Amino acid sequence: MNQPPPYRAFHPRWYRPRMSTWWWLKRRSHVAFILRELSSIFVAWFVIFFLLLVAAVSRGEIAYWEFLSWAARPGTLLLNLVSLSFIVFHAVTWFNLTPQALVVRLRGRRVPGPLIAASNYAAWVLLSALVAWLVLGG
């Protein structure tokens, strides 16, 4: 699209306004949208981080302690802290959005949205407690 298309009779000119790359900075809801989109990068980072942990545990006790001291380095800690804030943002917005994506009917009546969101939060608390219990020694 570097050159203008050749003139043709009865053919209207294209109307294609250029959008700025930073279009989402003008409104707060658009910024939130882009931040939520960016959270996926940190989800992917977590998978890498977790698989490194799994690999270290498989290699043996020394590798496991080396992994923990690597995780304690300032750069890793900072990355994980930023990741956690993005992923919690993802989780909260995801749970709040579920009622709009998921319509549950019980005995012919629609289950109210806040109830669906509340059940998500309940599942969050229960699963987090279960994971902590398993990891910390049951």
Place this chain on the structure above:
Amino acid sequence: MARRPIEPLLWLLFSAGGMLAALLIPILLVLFGLAFPLGWLSPPSHAHLVAVLGHPVVRVGLFLLCTLSLFHWAHRFRYTLYDGLQIKHLNELINPLCYGGAIVGSVAAGYLLWRIP
């Protein structure tokens, strides 16, 4: 794009991954990313972690978490590039990189989780 028959499947993987990531990643990241390295909690012993990670149900659950989270990333990141940077014309490069990355990561996750003693 919406007419491609694979698109609904990708959306399904996206939302399943989004749900699992929202439910499970925060606690795992708090524990292994912050609490243990910073010494807020004493980390579990190696033997205990091998026992927990090696349990078949945990292995399958973690495999699903890794795989679906990666497909969640692939799908969302593709649209981030599409909306945020407006580089739709690079789709032929972006799509294989995103979904291919998710497939490679899933294979790696399966291998690593299967290999735990």
